[in-house]
Amino acid sequence: GAVVSQHPSWVICKSGTSVKIECRSLDFQATTMFWYRQFPKQSLMLMATSNEGSKATYEQGVEKDKFLINHASLTLSTLTVTSAHPEDSSFYICSATGLAGSQTQYFGPGTRLLVL
């Protein structure tokens, strides 16, 4: 149990385009999903916390109009990087909690974004 998937795993796009990344909990209902960003040789930095049916809570320094998060159902959250620029190139990872009685966050496999 506790499998989280992400799609796509790799995306290359031109500067100025928007990219949508999906995060799904496959075998449990995720009451909360988290979006992280990880630059090379650095640790994970939390971008935002998303609860189903409500607006996401963004960490300081993360632009909510640039990184749009939608948590429309208990098994799906999406992150849209709008008007992507080369500095947005990074490894984006989602995680989910909600497994009954568990505090653990289960991570998706990550999405590597390269903006040219």
Next chain:
Amino acid sequence: GQNIDQPTEMTATEGAIVQINCTYQTSGFNGLFWYQQHAGEAPTFLSYNVLDGLEEKGRFSSFLSRSKGYSYLLLKELQMKDSASYLCAVKGGANNLFFGTGTRLTVIP
């Protein structure tokens, strides 16, 4: 603010034991997690401590002292596949996870 410290790199020999330390200062505490992350992959869950003491799970054990703001991950009978980054993460008062920079462990023959 949140401050989580771990050594940046460690090297150990196959078959040996290695201890990776983590100290933390956070506003609120709802548990401490250890994750393993291989290069280019997402973290995988190793252990969770919320009470003081030692949690053992096979070759891996994790210890927590809340009064000292300290935890360690102990890896026994090291294998080459254990070469990875080990991330210490603290769940704060708002249930968010805050990660340390990770410890890159290299296991040598």
